[in-house]
Amino acid sequence: MSSARERLTRLLSLVPYLDAHPGADLEETAGYFNIDSDTLIDDLQLLFVTGRPGHMPDDLIDASWEGGKIYISNAEEVSVPVRLSAEEAGVLVLALELIDTLPGLDTQAVRTAAEKLRLAAGENLHTPVEVSPIPADEELMTFLKQAIDAEAAVEIDYYVASRDELTRRIVAPSRLVPGADWYLDAWCYSAQAPRRFALSSIRSWNSAVHPPLGVGDQQSSAHEVTMTLAPDGAWLADELELSEREYFANGEPSVRIRFLVHSVDWLSRFLLCHADVITDIDDSDAVEAALQRLG
Structure with a gap:
């Protein structure tokens, strides 16, 4: 059974479709909307109590489907296909503008979609919808x-x-x-x-020609670190906003993370703050620096 939202969405599309296809076949129309004929008849019966405010007979949509052919009348006000408002289209265009800035995407396809959306949303205004993305050099x-x-x-x-x-x-x-x-x-x-x-x-x-050496930091160049976190520390993967992680069970479920580090000094401080949930790390320099801080 369709939800109320699904049914409303279908009805808003059904009326324009039937208005544009008078005498549409009942079974073909049901197939077009991916429903069975009984569901379509239920929708058509609902149209009898649908229309303009006032609820007088001439305010309501009339539908008939005798002989398997569907006809509707008095549906002019809802016979136009549903369109995005300028504000709704503007939000989507802005989202596409932001997506266009992400690496690894087909930027031409994103820009083409944004331009089509501008034109389609602005048809009733006779001008494309203009949305200014966040300015940047x-x-x-x-x-x-x-x-x-x-x-x-x-x-x-x-x-x-x-x-x-x-x-x-x-x-x-x-x-x-x-x-x-x-x-x-x-x-x-x-x-x-x-x-x-x-x-x-x-x-x-x-x-930059090369990263500078930090104070007391003899390994400031970027390098990758692999670290294993106990179950209680798995949240650190989210805190560091890491997508590269591996979950496994070794007695207790744990998470192994791999990330880029730019400073041994920072990593040693990180180890001291979270030593109770870090079970393994492949950076001996950071471990030594952390031990020196404790000493």
Whole structure:
């Protein structure tokens, strides 16, 4: 049995279809809407109490299906196919604009779909629906996407409005995030910690020749680490926003994660904070640095 939402959606499509195909065959119409003929007759009977406010006989839709041929009348106000409003289409266009910024997609197909949606939604307005995506410097966006794909460090001049200060930093970009502005999530070698940077505050950018060595950190270059978490620590995989993880049972269910680390100093502090749920790690330098901190 169809839900109320499914039935309403079907009726909103059924009336325009029957209005455009007078004398439509009952069985063929049922097949077209992927329902049986009894369900279609139930829908047609519902049309008798459907129409304009007032509920007078001439306000309601009339339907007949004698002889297996369907005819409807008095359905002019609901005979137009359902269309997206300009606002609904605008949200979808904006979503496509954001998808267009993601790496590894067929950008031409996304842009074509967005343009068709603009035109289709704007037919009644006789003008395409205009939606402005979040503004961002195209050259900067391209540069950062390439750096993310290459897992490369970059040098940026970043304006800190709260201090009215222009700072120079070397960062390792990890992802671009849309919001009120575009933001860059990255490891900041200056702060020796992850940071989020607003693209509108990046004044200049260049490829970094090499990441700097942090204070007391003799292995600052990016490297991958494999770590095993106890069941109580499985949430750390979500906290680190990791997609590469493996669940297995060895006495108790555990999770093995693999991720990119830009600083042994950061990793050693991470180990000290979560030592009770980390059962194995393949980075001996980080373990030694953590032990030195304890000593």
